[in-house]
Amino acid sequence: MLFSVSSIFITLVMSTILILLFELFIAQKNLIRFLRMDVMILLAIVIIVRLLLPFEYAFTITVPFPWVMNYIRDFLNFKLSASFSVLNLLCLIWGIGILVQLIQYIQNIRKCNLIFSILKDSSVHKCVSDYIETPPKFNYSVWFAEDIESFMVIGFKKVIFLPKIELNDSEIQDIIKHELQHIKNHDNLIKQIVNLIKIIYWWFPPVYWFSKKIQLALEMRVD
Incomplete structure (x- = not known):
């Protein structure tokens, strides 16, 4: 199990393709009738697992993209100072963004608990x-x-x-x-896991597309 820039890149590419497929299936009612909503939820789970575990495994078939990865690697390794590279800067921004998103998430949970306690009495x-x-x-x-x-x-x-x-x-x-x-169906658990993914990948637009479509899929499954 290997975590690297390459594994993140592969995860983002694969997740984007799967999310686009998910959106395509949701938009086509005839496909949904053929595939059934259970298959759609299974595809959503595959997307979630892939994003939560962005690793390369022993059984992973890696397709080399030297014409892409070489440029990305050179850019990320570019030194902004003697001991601080572009990769270090991006990781710092990523970490700060996760912290900000996590604080907002905790605040939302507190608001929900406050609303719950108010409604309990009224x-x-x-x-x-x-x-x-x-x-x-x-x-x-x-x-x-x-x-x-x-x-x-x-x-x-x-x-x-x-x-x-x-x-x-x-x-x-x-x-x-x-x-x-x-x-x-434990739909609230699924929604909270998607919220966790949005916290981690706050900078990745397809995650927000997926978040909207998974909520629609959960409603369609119940209906």
């Missing part, structure tokens, strides 16, 4: 079994709140939030089934 508390039949292990809380505009599940809290608006029993049941399936 909501009407029900549970899934009040509306549909479900095994005890899936009998999560259902909270009706005036301060939200749409149904959702916040973070890792297995609580289904619904706005306190006029809904008939059938509409409530459909919403609960939809959100319950998200919980069963």
Whole structure:
């Protein structure tokens, strides 16, 4: 297992190709019917794993690109001072960017926890079994709140939030089934892993394309 500039470059190239394929499949409804959403989620997992493990392995087939890698290597090894190269500068910028993104992520988590605690006190508390039949292990809380505009599940809290608006029993049941399936599929975990990837690769545009499309794919799988 080798981590190097070459392995990062290969990871970025392969991930870009896979993300473009993912976007193409999502945009083509006929392809989705043929491939099924499970295949799309599997492709998303392959992209996630490749980005999280940007290494070269013993079984990796490396295609040499001397006409590209030689120029990249020379550029990265260019000395800005006696002991500080372009590669050192880029790694420093990368690390600072990760730290900034991580701080923002922690702040967002704190905001979510604050919102959760506020809604806990101001909501009407029900549970899934009040509306549909479900095994005890899936009998999560259902909270009706005036301060939200749409149904959702916040973070890792297995609580289904619904706005306190006029809904008939059938509409409530459909919403609960939809959100319950998200919980069963561990979609929030997938979203948080994608957020982690965005923190690490904050400078890599295809990651943001992928983030938008994976959320759409998760919704399509549930629907």
